[in-house]
Amino acid sequence: MASNEVQGQCDPKFAKLKELLAANVASDEELGASICVNIKGKNVVDIWAGHIDEERKQPWEKDSIVNVWSVTKTITNLAALIAVDRGLFKVDDKVSKYWPEFAQNGKEDVEVRHFLSHASGVSAWDQPVTMEDVCDVEKSTAMLAKQAPWWAPGTAAGYHAINQGHLVGELIRRTTGKSLKQFVADELAGPLGADFQIGAQEKDWSRTSTLIPPPALPTEFFSALDPNSPAIKTFTGPPLNALFALSPAWRKGEIGAANGHGNARSVNRIMSAVSLGGEVDGVRLLSPETINLIFQEQSNGIDLCIGQPIRYGIGYGLPNPVSSPWIPEGRRCFWFGWGGSMVLMDLENKMTFSYSMNKMGAGTGGTPRTISYATAVYEALKQ
Template identity: 45%
Template sequence: MTHVSMFDARAMNELNGTVAPRFEPVRDAVLDALRRGAETGLSLAVDLDGERVVDLWGGHQDAARTRPWARDTVTNVWSITKNVTSLAVLLLVDAGELDVHAPVARYWPEFAARGKDRVEVRHLLSHTAGLPGLDQPARLDDLYDVRATADRLAAQAPWWEPGTASGYHVLTFGHLLGELVHRVSGRSLREFVDENLSRRIGADFRIGARAEDLRRVSDVIPPAAADLSGLDPDGIAYRTFNGPAFSASSANTQAWRAAELGAANGHGNAASVADLMTPLALEGASAAGRLLKPSTVRLVLDQQAQGVDLVNGLHVRWGIGFALPDDRTLPWIPPGRVAFWGGWGGSMAVADLDRRLTIAYVMNEMGGDILGSARAATYVRAVYRASGALPPGGIR
């Protein structure tokens, strides 16, 4: 491995970490972004066949660029949290305590209300359950009471026929699946993830942030506010983004960080995200022992929906808990047995089973894209080129 410690006097940015020799072009791409001011603070980690071949961090924790991004800096990773919540559910599936093809009401009887008796666990995991937001009135503070929000969702009618289309469950994903985890395991989602994933694997990742970790939490740097004025006020997307309404700056508040939002308030860095995603790429194996059976991992590749998502407007292929490659949306994610999803603003987590490759990118300066960013695309392309594992024809 090559140790990296670089300082650019003009840009006042530092990049630290290690890279395997053939992955030095990945390091160069990150350093270029820092020097150009395209990044404020970030971390990037890559695992190939069980070896950490890239582990980089650099830049600053704050927009004023006064506090360096350290090895243990963490930040809100937005919807990368959904990947971790899905892994928690897969652990229960692996143990035989949950069946993805069973009705949700088998484990959560109240959920059968308003015609949801035939909604299956896989529908929750693939954003096809018809519950992407709360009926009005809805405030962000409502989501901080996870049990009460779960009760509201159980009593709510779906906004379309479940299983017929995907509509991204932006903030409700964690409440729905968190309640399933709670009903089956007796533990809160936060407790379950901490005990059965983070501690077991040794990943520095938590849903929410502990008081003792706040000193090393980087604020997110919000993008320009999204303009929803063009959306149909009666449409699914508008109802979702107002059920409840929220802004990126919410992630910097004490209330958000203290909450248990299994869809959006996971706190970690690239190294911890890679630690958690690598068992998918290795079909269940991890340095701490087998996490999942190969047959359980392969469930994530079972396509549940394909088409233009009713909420985020992207052409998405959803497997069970993760997105699957679709070059109409992210042409730089290669075809094959790949499971991925990213966080608002550009962060990304990719588990490539065919190439036994994991890529995790976490940053604090958010871009305006719904999924991915030009920065994420540059790093992912560089990783695939350096790995020598490009598919025939490469990636765009």
């Protein structure tokens, strides 16, 4: 079977989804991608197509994995909610209760929920900082503890693009004794049999996809912004080159906001815990009470870093008719990865939709491809 042909299984109701993936691969909109839809605990769609290399010599296989960028945050924040569920900390606790060093420079009142809703005021690192620093999790986490917030914590949200995993991960380490990477392996991926990891072990590099970077932002985009704004400081502290994600330093690191490796199936397997009321095939990760925390709105306005209206709950984005009109309102939560990847948890339909790919589109909030796939899912659900 040619690699451009869609492989896997797809319920006939979701035929349009399969057709969209096939068309995007055939037209080179996609190089390689995977899509999974789980409803009431059953994968009704689990498909993949294309290649994991630009030369198109290696087909995207059932077990191909890719860096999913900020979709990693959904699993990191699920880890935090599991810790909450176990009574290790509360979302309203002050971070300094568990991480005393973080109280420096005006951060003494930062609460756990501020980490989980991008409201801590510490959305990246003060300069100077390099990507090598970021990959040294002990060093870069200590740097975050020392710096002052860029806005009054809790008063606004500003996307913690690369450092949310450092912040949440340190809470996990202080309260469980495990690194975030180990906690995800032991408490989420392992029990659920999900092929997902923070970073990527060297033994898995041969099945790990390359990445095609997104189009560069025009220079006027940056020149129009105040150089002291949280947006500029976040996206230059440090600047991120998509191809750095292919480096050994990145793959061996623990960047819980951005270096998760998996595919649509494995992300879906873990995150369906939210859609299914906390339990997947007899493995309970969350109580209904903890799931309800996700839907406590923390902010609903212009994100100081992304510059778009975003509605944050605890750990996840919530539907916003302005910025994501294609996501129905109600008990649904989601997040995207840079370039287009996504996972969406729909508790009303007990449905989880996930998409991962290697040819990155522009932006951090879903691409036209992402939107077309998700829209096709909801059209099928209406039938």
